[in-house]
Amino acid sequence: MSELYDAYQKYFEIVLAETPELKEIAYQIRYHVLCQEQRIPGFDQSSYPEKLEKDDFDDRAMHAVVMHRPSGKFIGTVRLVLPDVSAPDKPFPVESYTHLDIEYLRNHSVSRLETAEISRFLVIKEFQRRKGDLFREMDENKDKTENTAENNSAAKQKERRVSANITLILMAAVVQMSVKSNTENWLSFISPALNRLLSQVGMDSVPIGPLIECHGLRQPFFAKMTDILIKTHKDYQDVWEILTDQGKILPAKMHT
Numbered sequence: 001m002s003e004l005y006d007a008y009q010k011y012f013e014i015v016l017a018e019t020p021e022l023k024e025i026a027y028q029i030r031y032h033v034l035c036q037e038q039r040i041p042g043f044d045q046s047s048y049p050e051k052l053e054k055d056d057f058d059d060r061a062m063h064a065v066v067m068h069r070p071s072g073k074f075i076g077t078v079r080l081v082l083p084d085v086s087a088p089d090k091p092f093p094v095e096s097y098t099h100l101d102i103e104y105l106r107n108h109s110v111s112r113l114e115t116a117e118i119s120r121f122l123v124i125k126e127f128q129r130r131k132g133d134l135f136r137e138m139d140e141n142k143d144k145t146e147n148t149a150e151n152n153s154a155a156k157q158k159e160r161r162v163s164a165n166i167t168l169i170l171m172a173a174v175v176q177m178s179v180k181s182n183t184e185n186w187l188s189f190i191s192p193a194l195n196r197l198l199s200q201v202g203m204d205s206v207p208i209g210p211l212i213e214c215h216g217l218r219q220p221f222f223a224k225m226t227d228i229l230i231k232t233h234k235d236y237q238d239v240w241e242i243l244t245d246q247g248k249i250l251p252a253k254m255h256t
Contacts, residue, residue: 005238013066015066017065041215061079061119064177098220114182190219195221201232202228203239208221225251
């Protein structure tokens with residue numbers, strides 16, 4: 001077991017929001033982040049008198065929340081918008097904002113029925129850059145050594161991992177929901193900075209549309225879950241342990 005996985009298990013828990021009560025917690029986090037913290041245009045607090053941020057895509061989505069074990073607080077959420085089986089051409093959220101590279105998707109034989117969109121990828125502000133919990137013990141136990149080039153390189157690598165901590169846990173929630181829903185392909189509509197952060201820990205996505213202004217610069221991206229799990233297993237074993245709960249959560253095709 002890696003230090004990263006051990007720390008994740010100690011400090012955080014992923015909970016699939018499969019009950020009305022847990023979904024309400026997800027909607028509360030969304031309201032808190034989008035309407036109160038970020039105050040994004042189009043997310044006016046007065047539009048949500050119940051303090052729950054919901055939209056029409058929630059009816060065809062799976063939801064997850066992340067709990068911070070020491071405090072018992074739910075501190076993040078993510079949803080996976082699934083295809084409409086009765087109407088496979090029904091748009092995903094990203095298609096409301098921009099056009100996707102249909103030629104790329106066609107050339108890679110991407111089935112919409114095996115595709116879902118990662119959406120409402122949110123963490124409350126208090127935890128967005130909280131570098132302590134997940135890595136404090138590792139820092140406190142670190143030897144006091146001189147700043148050599150090797151040590152500087154290791155420090156930079158560790159800093160990237162620290163910055164990715166909550167992001168990585170939300171992606172583990174996405175893997176859980178994807179395996180449960182038989183989803184293979186991921187769409188996302190995110191900032192290039194977030195995509196770079198994910199790429200630094202083996203979760204590379206391909207841009208499949210233009211960079212546009214939408215609550216900040218965003219771009220549509222595409223990835224295959226199995227490709228990411230294969231890469232992280234090979235090159236980022238500790239990341240793979242979190243994404244798959246040490247191999248307990250894998251798509252059926254990776255068990256054969």
